[in-house]
Structure formats: C-alpha cells, structure tokens
Amino acid sequence: MDLLRSKIKGLRRRNAMRRPYIPILSLESVMTIDAIREALTNSDVPSYHLEETLDRVSRNGVKIFAILLVLNYQDELRKFIESDQLDDAKLPLSVEILTQDILLSEETAKDFEEKQWEFIAPTFCRGTLHRRLGDSAILPFTQNKRIGKGAFGTVYEVAIDTDHQALSDGFSEVIARKEFDIERDHQKELDNLSKLNHLKHPNIVELLSSFTHDGKYSLLFPLAEEGNLERLLTKERHDTKFQSDQSLAVALAALASAVEHVHNFSQSKLDLKLIGCHHDLRPHNILVSEGRFILADFGLSTLKPASQDSQTPFKHGSDDYLAPECEDWDNGFQSGIVHRSADVWSFGCVVAEVATYMALGPEGVEEFRTARKHKVRGWTLRQFHQGPKRSSEAVSRWLSSLERSRSRTVALLVQVVRQVLCIDQLERPTAREVTRKLRLIAVHDAATTIDITFSQVREKYPSLDIALEHTRFNAWRHAMCLCNLEHEMQSSPNHTGDAMSQYDRILEGLDRLLEDVRTRLEQKPEAQYLDFSCLMSLNDNLQSFLTREQMETLREYFIITFLDEYGQSADQIGNEATCGTLSHEIRMRANIKNISNLLEENAVSAPIIRLIDPAAVDQLIPFGGHHHGRLSEGQATRPVWVEWRKYGKHGANEETTRKLYERASQSAELLAQVKPASFRTLTCIGFYHEPERAAFGMVFEFPALVAGRGSVKPTDLRQQIASTVKKRDLYPDLDDRYRLAWALAASLLEFHTVGWMHKSLNSSNIVFFPEESGDSDADSQRHRSQLIREPFLVGLNHSRPDDPTEFTTGAAESELRHYQHPTYLKEGRGYRLEYDYYSLGIILLEIGFWMPLAEFTREWVGSYEERRQRLVTKRVPRLRQHMGREYSEAVRCCLEGDFGRVMDDSKENVGDSGRETGSPRELKLEFGRRVVAPLSKYFA
Incomplete structure (x- = not known):
C-alpha cells in the first residue's frame, strides 16, 4: 500500500498556473487491478469482501480510492460503498455530502474536498456544448503563453498535458485558447461557431471546445503554427511555406470559399439555411497554418435566416479594410448600413496586399500601406478608398504598377481586386x-x-x-x-x-x-x-x-x-x-x-486522272448554280451532283487548257478524299469537260444516306425557309434548328482546319437530300425533322483569283452578295477566314428568325457596311428571345469578327473595327470556342 501511495504522489505535477494536479492517464497506468488488489489486501477490507470491493473500485471508484490512499484514509472506503457514493463521476463532492451522506468526520471531509481537485482536472471533449468548470478546477495546461489580443478577447497558446488527455478527436498537444472577459462577447462567437462547425470547412477555424473557469470564458481552437496573415506579410517568402505564387493563389481561393460559405450557410442535416457576414475581414483575423489561410474571429459576425435581407447596421470601429459604406466620413464617421458586399470589399483589400507580397515581398506591403495614408479631420487613415463615394487614386496607381509585374498570377489577382474594389456595393461581385x-x-x-x-x-x-x-x-x-x-x-x-x-x-x-x-x-x-x-x-x-x-x-x-x-x-x-x-x-x-x-504549292507532279465520259452524265436538272442528274455506269445509273468550275475564255490556249485539266484532276483528287462525317460535304468521283459552258463539271456522289433510294429531290436552306416563312406550324423544332446551326459551324471549322475556305457560303449552298414523305401529318413532320438534321455544304471554291488557270464558282445573283463581308466586296481580294465566319453569321440569323435575309433587310438602304452595322445593332439583340443568349452571342461574334483583342488599327493582323485576328490558328481556336462549342451543347 505504501508503494502505491508513493507512486501516486510521484505523479503530482503543476500546471502553467502553478497549481498541482495528477495526470489521469498516468494515474490509470499506476492504479492497475493488481495494485488495487494488493492495497485492499493490506486494508481492513475482510477477505470475503475483497473481490467484490475490488470490482466496485476498479469499475467506478479508482480516483476516490487514490485520494483516500494519498490522504491515508483508505479505511474510509467502506463508508463510500455503504452510502452508494463510490462513483468517480460524482466528483467533486462537497463537504456537506461527505459529512452528512457519507458520514466522514468534518476534518476528513475537508481534507478530501481539498485534495480531490488534484485528481479531477478536466479533460476536453470535441464539441460546441459549453461547460462550466468550478473556480477550484485545475486546468491541465502545462503552457499558457499569451500570443495575441483583439477587441473582444486575448489569445493564448496552451499545451495540454499528454499524460492527462489522449490527443485524439481533433486535439493536439498545443492548441489556442481565446479568453473573454464579457460573457456576451463569448456567447456571440460561440453561437456563430457552433453553426459554422457543421460546415466542416477546412478554411473556417474549428471550435474544439468551450468552457467557463474562474469567471473567464474560453474557446479552444487548433493552433495556427504560423500565426496570422498580418505576421506572414512581414516575413521573407523563403522563410514561409508560400515560396511559389501558386501556393498563395491556392490559399486565397480556399479562403474565398470560406467567405462564400459564411455568406451562404447551408446544412441539409440541420435543415438550416442562413445568410452570414463576417464584418471583420482583415489580415489579423486570418490564421495561417500548414500552408492554408483560415478565417477566424467571428465575434462580430451575423448569421440570419435566409428569408431576411443581409443588411446590418455597422457596429465596428475604424479599420484599414472597411468598405466605403461602413462609415460616413462627412457626418462624424456615423455608421452606415452594410451588406455581405462589405465583406467582399474587405476581402479584396486582403487580396491586394497578398498580391503586393507576391510581387514585392514584405517591404512592398509596408510601402503600399504608406502609399495609402491620407488625413481626414486630423485622423491618419490607410483605407483603400477616400470616402463613401470616392475611390483612392493611390490604390489605383499601386494596382497599375502591380499589373506590370513579371508574374501573370499577380496581374490576374489585380484584375479581381479592381472588380471587387468598386465604390458602388451593388456592382461588386459576390x-x-x-x-x-x-x-x-x-x-x-x-x-x-x-x-x-x-x-x-x-x-x-x-x-x-x-x-x-x-x-x-x-x-x-x-x-x-x-x-x-x-x-x-x-x-x-x-x-x-x-x-x-x-x-x-x-x-x-x-x-x-x-x-x-x-x-x-x-x-x-x-x-x-x-x-x-x-x-x-x-x-x-x-x-x-x-x-x-x-x-x-x-x-x-x-x-x-x-x-x-x-x-x-x-x-x-x-x-x-x-x-x-x-x-x-x-x-x-x-x-x-x-x-x-x-x-x-503546285507540287503535285502527276495527278491521278478521274476523268468521266461526258455522255455518261445526263438528265441534268438545274439547281441554282449547280445541277443534279444521273451517272450511267454500264447498265446501272445512280444520282449525282454536278458543280461547275468555269474558266471563261482562257481555254483557247492549248497550254492553258492542259493546265486546267491538271488542276481539275487535282481538285477532283482532293475532293475525293475520305473525310470525317463532320465535314458535311459530298464525295467527288471525277470530272468531265464541257467546252460549251467553258467549264469542268465536278461530279459528286449523293450522300450515302440517300444513295439507295428511288426518287430524291434535293432542296436547299434558302428554299426551305422561303417556303415556310409564313407557316409557323411548319417551322422546324428548335432542337433541329440548333443542331443545324452547330453542324454548319462545325463543318466550316473542319474546312479551315485542313486549310480550305468556302468563299461562297450562303443559304443556297446548304443542300438537303430528303426522302419522299408519306401522306400523314406525322410522316410530313418526321420528314421535315429528318431533312434539316442532315445539311451538306456545296459550292466550295478553292480558286486563287490571281491565277488565270484557276476556276471560279462565284455567286452571280446580286442578292447573294449580302452574304459576303463588306470589306471583301469593297476590295475583292485577300479572302480571309473571318469572311467565311461573316457569311455563316448571316445564315445563322436566317435560321434563328427562320426568315430569308431579304425579308428582314427589306427597305434597308445604304452601303453593305452600314447594313452590317444595322444587323449587329438591330437584329442580333432580338435574336435572344428566339434562340437564347449564347446563340445570339455566337452570331454577333461572326458578324463583328470578334475573335481577338482590340488593338490599334495601324497594326498587322487587324480585322475590321480594329480587332486583332491573331494567327490563323488562334482565330480558328477562338471561332471554335466562341461559336462551335456553345452551339454544340444545345443538343447534348
């Protein structure tokens, strides 16, 4: 028994406040079953009660028995058992209970009452339920170092005795304790954190526990090893975990997510939705730990039901990061009404300083703060504005200098800061x-x-x-x-x-x-x-x-x-x-x-001849500038499409004629190549010469989907729109019109990808090969749907106008000139990708309104350029209500050639309206991103 008593006394240690206590885990290691049995054997417990007493002590009364042993009152154990008070969970026991219920003497009771506190130092459970510890409780903190003080509390770095509390469930050996003097301040932050804890957001500080002790109110948090952001901004980058710009960018994004979740609190398990506002966003209240920024200090925060407005009277004092609406400088700094956008402003200020730190280090941050200094009624302020309705020129100049930083990340952050630091709170991003x-x-x-x-x-x-x-x-x-x-x-x-x-x-x-x-x-x-x-x-x-x-x-x-x-x-x-x-x-x-x-490059030395006997092509039926007919192949015939490559009067010269034959053969070889279905073109099977027309006929197969049918009568988009423009019940479904628009845009991109330009894109050169429809309305509707889903682009022009041995397929009708870009019509040379995009934009307008171009430009006068401008300003905006915003935007890009940055008109690679078209590759990529991709999702 003396040995056990000695071991227990040897466990005694003092906390940071110099008060003695016995670590509970150490006590458990000493108070083993064998040690307790030996102590009971040497006490006045009868042998026939030994095992039963041992069971009661080991299960419920280890601490009470240890207290009695240390006081040398082990023979009083019987009274605890008889009064049914052998229960460690009932500690601490008052002198009244000890004397009246357990029947200890007053002296023994006082000794026990005083000594018990050493054995019941509290352990902490993870959670937000508040505990009230008695003033005599001994906190098991081996360290209690003050590390900061705010407006509402003092923060201490405390170390938990690991021999007293097992470090699990979120606790570590060193944690932070925030102490409040005023219960109201403690309760406000406790309530906010109790809700926010449910989010389990890695960038919102986690509340580990809450307790009252000795008239003080405390919250426990994980310790931020690296302090707060204010401290970080004074360190050299190489001494931190943020040596790369990416690490700081990632940390800022995660912190923004934390602010977002405070602003829009939603917890499905609690069936709770709230709108919140931090109200005190600044570097002092942003903790830094393990390469993360953690939002902390929610003493001023508000969390309201989502049904209420976020506006709140501003209650905080002056601070560098306050939004302009927080205080009225012209009216004695009177507090204003703020919304969540005030947090967004404050966060933008923080981002501005972090971007400065990225580019210029801690010296730059200090220089930035100095540059912001200005006086208002005798007060020296460093805020990011100069009053409720006035931006800071110093901040604007500073941001401009940061934008010239070698780091693109810094420049992008500055772009965000400029959007956030908007004087009008309604214009700030969320x-x-x-x-x-x-x-x-x-x-x-x-x-x-x-x-x-x-x-x-x-x-x-x-x-x-x-x-x-x-x-x-x-x-x-x-x-x-x-x-x-x-x-x-x-x-x-x-x-x-x-x-x-x-x-x-x-x-x-x-x-x-x-x-x-x-x-x-x-x-x-x-x-x-x-x-x-x-x-x-x-x-x-x-x-x-x-x-x-x-x-x-x-x-x-x-x-x-x-x-x-x-x-x-x-x-x-x-x-x-x-x-x-x-x-x-x-x-x-x-x-x-x-x-x-x-x-x-004229590098084809021996082209493959795909010459067809002219007599084999007959039953030609005109179709705009083209024909369709039948091609005889032995006893069989099949439908074909014929396009003409005209050469005018150049055929009289024998050498020119030979070159024209070679060129026709080469073109036929090119058009005969196997192509992905997304090209939406016909496959060439050969060509023949027709001197009477001064042209070569390029012969194409009908598409595979109609080749085996009986009678097929081609039609084009222009005819389809014109024939149904006044019959709304015959309009194609929106889905089919979207699919048609995407197919045409994707096809044009395919052309440009392999180096082709169409040069003659108009609704007459978009052809369909419909099957014969049935007699029923359902058959007729199905026929129209199938028709518009399978467009084919015809009339490709691969000629080079400056070469007399090249062909042309140009649109002779003056009406078709409206599909050509005004600049090309004016200059007549140097065809560019943007000109094809313009033609496509006109076609997409027709599809969107399901109306021929001539119909909605009727009575328009002026130059082609003036008509283009009217299309952009008058027609394109109205397209939104017919086809949606993204369709309208795709059309606008095509008509304006908006596929690059605005530049000086005098520079090269500049399109109309001073827009830089960039390299052909960049132009194609932008066309794909701004036109093809948005149209593709309509039928996803």
Whole structure:
C-alpha cells in the first residue's frame, strides 16, 4: 500500500498556473487491478469482501480510492460503498455530502474536498456544448503563453498535458485558447461557431471546445503554427511555406470559399439555411497554418435566416479594410448600413496586399500601406478608398504598377481586386463569383507550370508521344479557358462553372500530372519511351471534369494544333492508344491538308486522272448554280451532283487548257478524299469537260444516306425557309434548328482546319437530300425533322483569283452578295477566314428568325457596311428571345469578327473595327470556342 501511495504522489505535477494536479492517464497506468488488489489486501477490507470491493473500485471508484490512499484514509472506503457514493463521476463532492451522506468526520471531509481537485482536472471533449468548470478546477495546461489580443478577447497558446488527455478527436498537444472577459462577447462567437462547425470547412477555424473557469470564458481552437496573415506579410517568402505564387493563389481561393460559405450557410442535416457576414475581414483575423489561410474571429459576425435581407447596421470601429459604406466620413464617421458586399470589399483589400507580397515581398506591403495614408479631420487613415463615394487614386496607381509585374498570377489577382474594389456595393461581385475567379487563377498557375515542364521534357527528349500528350494537355487548358483567362475572368461562369465545382479534384489531378512530367524530365533518355499509359491516364482524368461543350472545344484544339504542328508526322502514329480515338480522324484530316498544301504549292507532279465520259452524265436538272442528274455506269445509273468550275475564255490556249485539266484532276483528287462525317460535304468521283459552258463539271456522289433510294429531290436552306416563312406550324423544332446551326459551324471549322475556305457560303449552298414523305401529318413532320438534321455544304471554291488557270464558282445573283463581308466586296481580294465566319453569321440569323435575309433587310438602304452595322445593332439583340443568349452571342461574334483583342488599327493582323485576328490558328481556336462549342451543347 505504501508503494502505491508513493507512486501516486510521484505523479503530482503543476500546471502553467502553478497549481498541482495528477495526470489521469498516468494515474490509470499506476492504479492497475493488481495494485488495487494488493492495497485492499493490506486494508481492513475482510477477505470475503475483497473481490467484490475490488470490482466496485476498479469499475467506478479508482480516483476516490487514490485520494483516500494519498490522504491515508483508505479505511474510509467502506463508508463510500455503504452510502452508494463510490462513483468517480460524482466528483467533486462537497463537504456537506461527505459529512452528512457519507458520514466522514468534518476534518476528513475537508481534507478530501481539498485534495480531490488534484485528481479531477478536466479533460476536453470535441464539441460546441459549453461547460462550466468550478473556480477550484485545475486546468491541465502545462503552457499558457499569451500570443495575441483583439477587441473582444486575448489569445493564448496552451499545451495540454499528454499524460492527462489522449490527443485524439481533433486535439493536439498545443492548441489556442481565446479568453473573454464579457460573457456576451463569448456567447456571440460561440453561437456563430457552433453553426459554422457543421460546415466542416477546412478554411473556417474549428471550435474544439468551450468552457467557463474562474469567471473567464474560453474557446479552444487548433493552433495556427504560423500565426496570422498580418505576421506572414512581414516575413521573407523563403522563410514561409508560400515560396511559389501558386501556393498563395491556392490559399486565397480556399479562403474565398470560406467567405462564400459564411455568406451562404447551408446544412441539409440541420435543415438550416442562413445568410452570414463576417464584418471583420482583415489580415489579423486570418490564421495561417500548414500552408492554408483560415478565417477566424467571428465575434462580430451575423448569421440570419435566409428569408431576411443581409443588411446590418455597422457596429465596428475604424479599420484599414472597411468598405466605403461602413462609415460616413462627412457626418462624424456615423455608421452606415452594410451588406455581405462589405465583406467582399474587405476581402479584396486582403487580396491586394497578398498580391503586393507576391510581387514585392514584405517591404512592398509596408510601402503600399504608406502609399495609402491620407488625413481626414486630423485622423491618419490607410483605407483603400477616400470616402463613401470616392475611390483612392493611390490604390489605383499601386494596382497599375502591380499589373506590370513579371508574374501573370499577380496581374490576374489585380484584375479581381479592381472588380471587387468598386465604390458602388451593388456592382461588386459576390463571394461565390470571387471564389470562381480565384480558383481559375490557382488552376491557371498550376497548369502553366505543367506546360513549361512539358516543354522542357520535349526539348530534352524529342518525342512524338510526348508532343501529343503535351498537346492534349494544352487542349484541356484551352477548353478550360486558361489560355485566355483575362477574357474568362470578365465573363459569366458558363464556360468553367461546372468544372470549377470539382476544383479540389482538378488541383489534385494537376499535382499528379506535374509529378509525372517532372519525373520524366529527370529520367534517362531510354526511359522516356517505356510507358506512356500513366501520362495518358492523367490527361484522361483531367478531361473527365469537362462538360460536353468543353470537350468539343478540346477536340477542336487538339485537331487544329496537331494538323498545324505535327500533320507531317501523322504517318508515324503507329499505336492507336497514343492519341486515343482521334487517331483515324487525324489521319484523314492530315491527308487532306497535305494534299491541299501540295496543290497550293503546285507540287503535285502527276495527278491521278478521274476523268468521266461526258455522255455518261445526263438528265441534268438545274439547281441554282449547280445541277443534279444521273451517272450511267454500264447498265446501272445512280444520282449525282454536278458543280461547275468555269474558266471563261482562257481555254483557247492549248497550254492553258492542259493546265486546267491538271488542276481539275487535282481538285477532283482532293475532293475525293475520305473525310470525317463532320465535314458535311459530298464525295467527288471525277470530272468531265464541257467546252460549251467553258467549264469542268465536278461530279459528286449523293450522300450515302440517300444513295439507295428511288426518287430524291434535293432542296436547299434558302428554299426551305422561303417556303415556310409564313407557316409557323411548319417551322422546324428548335432542337433541329440548333443542331443545324452547330453542324454548319462545325463543318466550316473542319474546312479551315485542313486549310480550305468556302468563299461562297450562303443559304443556297446548304443542300438537303430528303426522302419522299408519306401522306400523314406525322410522316410530313418526321420528314421535315429528318431533312434539316442532315445539311451538306456545296459550292466550295478553292480558286486563287490571281491565277488565270484557276476556276471560279462565284455567286452571280446580286442578292447573294449580302452574304459576303463588306470589306471583301469593297476590295475583292485577300479572302480571309473571318469572311467565311461573316457569311455563316448571316445564315445563322436566317435560321434563328427562320426568315430569308431579304425579308428582314427589306427597305434597308445604304452601303453593305452600314447594313452590317444595322444587323449587329438591330437584329442580333432580338435574336435572344428566339434562340437564347449564347446563340445570339455566337452570331454577333461572326458578324463583328470578334475573335481577338482590340488593338490599334495601324497594326498587322487587324480585322475590321480594329480587332486583332491573331494567327490563323488562334482565330480558328477562338471561332471554335466562341461559336462551335456553345452551339454544340444545345443538343447534348
């Protein structure tokens, strides 16, 4: 017994307040079953009661027995058992209970009452339920160091005795304790955190426990090892965990998400929806821990039912990060009414300082704060505005200097700051919108690093496989709008909103991809060719986050880039897995482009002759500038389409005629190539000469879907619109019109991808090959639906106007001139991609209104350019109510040539209205992103 008593006394230690206590875990290690049995054996407990007493003590009374042992009152154990008070859960016991219920002497009771506190130092359970600890309770904190003080409480760094409390369930050895003097302040923050704890957001400080002790009110939190953001901004970057711009961008995006969740609190398990406002966003209240920014200090925060408005009277004092509406400087700093947008302003101020820290380090932050200084009625302020209705010129100048930083991440952050620091609170973006923008910046930064590393690998170890995977990755970047992020930051979240909902998984995928590419950079040359399955899988994983519209954009980028950069290497792709399901289609496009290039360079020395006997083509029926008829092949005939390549008077010269034959043969060879279905063109089977027309007839097969039918009567889009324009019940379904618009836009992009330009795109050159309809209304409706879903583009013109041996197919009708771009009509040379896009825009207008161009431009006068302007300003906006905003925007882009940045008119590569068209590749990519991809999702 003496040995056990000695061991228990040896456990005694003092907390940070110099009060003694016995660590409970240490006590349990000493008070074993054997030790208790031995002590009871040496007491006055009868042997026949030993086992029963041992059971009672070990199950419920270890602490009480230990107290009695230390006091040398072990013989009083019997009284606790007899009074049914041998229960550690009932501690602490008062002197009254000890004397009256347990029947201890007054002296023994006082000794027990005093000593028991050493054995019942509290342990803490994770949760938000408040505990009231007696003033005599001994806190098991071996350290209690003050580390900060705010307006409502003092913060201490405390260490929990690990021999007293098992470190689990969110507790660590060192935690933070926030102490309040006023119960109201403590209760306000406790209530807010009790709700926010349900979000389990990694960037909202977690409340571990709450208690009252010795008249003070305390909250326990995980300790932020790196202090707060205010402290971080005074450190050199190399001394922190934020040495890269990406790490800071990721931290800001996560912090924005925390603000968003405070603003829009939703918890399904509680069936609770609230709108909140932090009201005190500043670097002092943003903790920094393990590379994260954590939103803290919710003493001023409000959380209201979602049915109420977010407006709240401002109650806080002066601060650098306050929104302009918080105080009326002209009226004695009178408090104003604030909304959640005030938090957004404050957050923008924080982002501005972090961006400064990125670019200029801690010295730059201090310089920025000095630059903001201004005096108001004797007060020196450093706020980001100069009154409720006046922006800060100093802040504006500072942001302009940051935009010139070498870091693109800093420039993008400044763009967000400019949007947020808007004097009119109604014009500020929401926290949700800010989160989306910052997430895009973080993903952009990570993706840029991968792109650079990919380039390093390719330079060190040239490989078609690596080049293809690099292109696939850049296609993903393009689909995510990361290559044109400045534009995306200004736009609605339609393009990236769905993907950004999986932001965390995207970042994880990017980290894994970067690790793989960096590993390849460090590998030996022979190891580069061993296994690309992991790299391909990582690219596949990123693509899985894309929407259908984005996948369409990705596909277009990959094909266009491949043909521009690697088309000559297409025959090297021997492994189907290398480029996935695109391999066969890439081969087809590469072949077409290769032949086109050879024809363009006159490098085809011996073209394949596809000459057809003119007598075999008969029963020709005029169709606009074309014909359709029958081609005899032995005893059989089949329907064919004939387009004319006219050469005018040049055929008189024998040498010119020979060259024309060669050119016709080459054109037939090109048009005969197997093409993906998305080209929406007919397949050429040969040509024949018809001197009377001074033309070569290019003969095409009817499409496969109608080739086996009996009687097929082609029709074109112009005829279809004109015949039903006044019969609304015969209009095609919206779905079919959307599908038609997308098919035409996708087809045009295919042309441009392989180096073709149509040059004569109009509704007469969009042809359908309908089957005969039945007699019933249902058959008639089905016929119309099938008709418009399968358009074919005819009348392609591959001529070069400056070459007398080239052909023309130009539109002779003056009405068709309205489909041509005004600049081309004026100059008549230098045909460009944008001119085809303009023609498509006119056709999309006709489809949208289901009305011929001539009908809605009737009585219009003026030049072609003036008519174009009227279409853009008068007709395109009205298209929204017919086809939707995105359709209307796609048409606007086509008519305005809006596929690049606004530049000085005097510079090269500038389209109409001073717009930079960029390289042909960039133009095609922008057309795909702004027109083709948005139209594709209508029939997803």
